[in-house]
Amino acid sequence: MAIEPNTLAPEVLAKFPVFAELPEEQRIFLSYNLQLLRINAGQRIISSPVHDHLEFFVVSGSLAIELNAGEQRRVAADSELSSIQFEQFDSGFEIVAIEDTEYFSVHNELLELLHGRDDKSSEHYLTIQAGSDSHEIVHDFYQSLAKNRVTLPSLPELVKKISHLMSDDKLGANKLSQLIASDANITARLLRMANSPFYRGLIEITQLSDAITRLGLTTTRHLITAFTVKDATDSQLPNWIKKRQLKSWKNSIQLGALCYVLAKQCDRLVPEEAMLAGLLHNIGELPLLNFAAEHPYLEREPEILDEILADASSRVGAIILHKWNLPKALVTAVQHSDTWFFEPYESKPTLTDVLIVARLYSLTMHKSGVHCSSLPTFDQLPSYRKLCSGQMDPDATISILENAREQVAEMKALLNS
Secondary structure, rough: OOOOOOOOOOHHHHHOOHHHHHOOOHHHHOOOOOOOOHHHHHEEEOOOHHHEEEEEEEEOOEEEEEEEOOEEEEEEEOOOEEEEHHHHHHOEEEEOOOOOEEEEEEHHHHHHHHHHOOOOHHHHHHHHHHHHOOOOOHHHHHHHHHHHOOOOOOOHHHHHHHHHOOOOOOOOOHHHHHHHHHHHHHHHHHHHHHHHOOOOOOOOOHHHHHHHHOOOOOOOOHHHHHHHHHHOOOOOHHHHHHHHHHHHHHHHHHHHHHHHHHHOOOOOOOEEEEEEHHHHOOOOHHHHHHHHOHHHHHOOOOOHHHHHHHEEEEEEHHHHHHHHOOOOHHHHHHHHOOOOOOOOOOOOOHHHHHHHHHHHHHHHHHHOOOOOOOOOHHHOOOOOEEEEEEEHHHHHHHHHHHHHHHHHHHHHHHOOO
């Protein structure tokens, strides 16, 4: 069986001393750029030049290093020797899996960079990370992020408090409303949402606790997260960056409304969570724009700024949402929002599928800074085919969005109020 790659959780990295001493943001950043590999018992890894300067870390299981002299060394998870550097040995050795084993490898240059032992930029690593065609600012951003010199947005305090309260099984609408009521703006927005056609009941609601009861606790938290993220921008930034932030927010409003409408057609998806995925799909642009503000020439070359944001925002956004401890499905959706041909193992529609289809629809219909000739067609998208495999046929998926223009416009108005 072939070795299968998978994602690596930051919590796994923290089990190894060399990574445990890193700040949390660096571990999250690193986890999105490493792969967890699996090898079956009895399979071998033959040493080669490609392994030079790599350090292997065993997550589960154990490996045996067979040297030419007949000596054998064992590397096992949760043991004193749980990692191995290839350069410690002469050429000609082999590694064999004693049992089914999971491991990952890290280039020594990156370890030096992360721990500040190498003041020079690791061009080799950054080229792989950012891509050889990426703008130099993207390379600089990743280097600063790896060295913990970039401040990522924090989860709004109100959302933190709500999440803490919601861990209480006895939490009720009255207790939650007491916390939310301190923010008049959020209170007004929740009341408008509860009385909107999307949630409207037989009577108009005027009390916050009644609005929370109608919306539900989870929906309330999703909505408050969406409402507060918009206000998390830095007022000290130059006007040309603020204008780009406003454009980013308008795009997120559009995607949030589209995702909500589309997810309502899928029984297993929560429309409010899909809406939140749309609203947060470009949150990675915030630290990138802060970083870009240090390069004033970009004001005169907006196409370069667009290129930088398109190149890195989805991965940076996933790192931010992971740090916020948001649901894995939401993090995955944001991470792959621009991966048109994304094909996960799930056979049923996911948040990622809804976000990808909604994003292509938005770009195609509104030509949002992307050349339509470079975009795929809907029937080329694996996500589109998954949505159609359920209750929606190929034509229905697009007609739902086109026929729901009024709903989308109303949701946009509510989110933008």
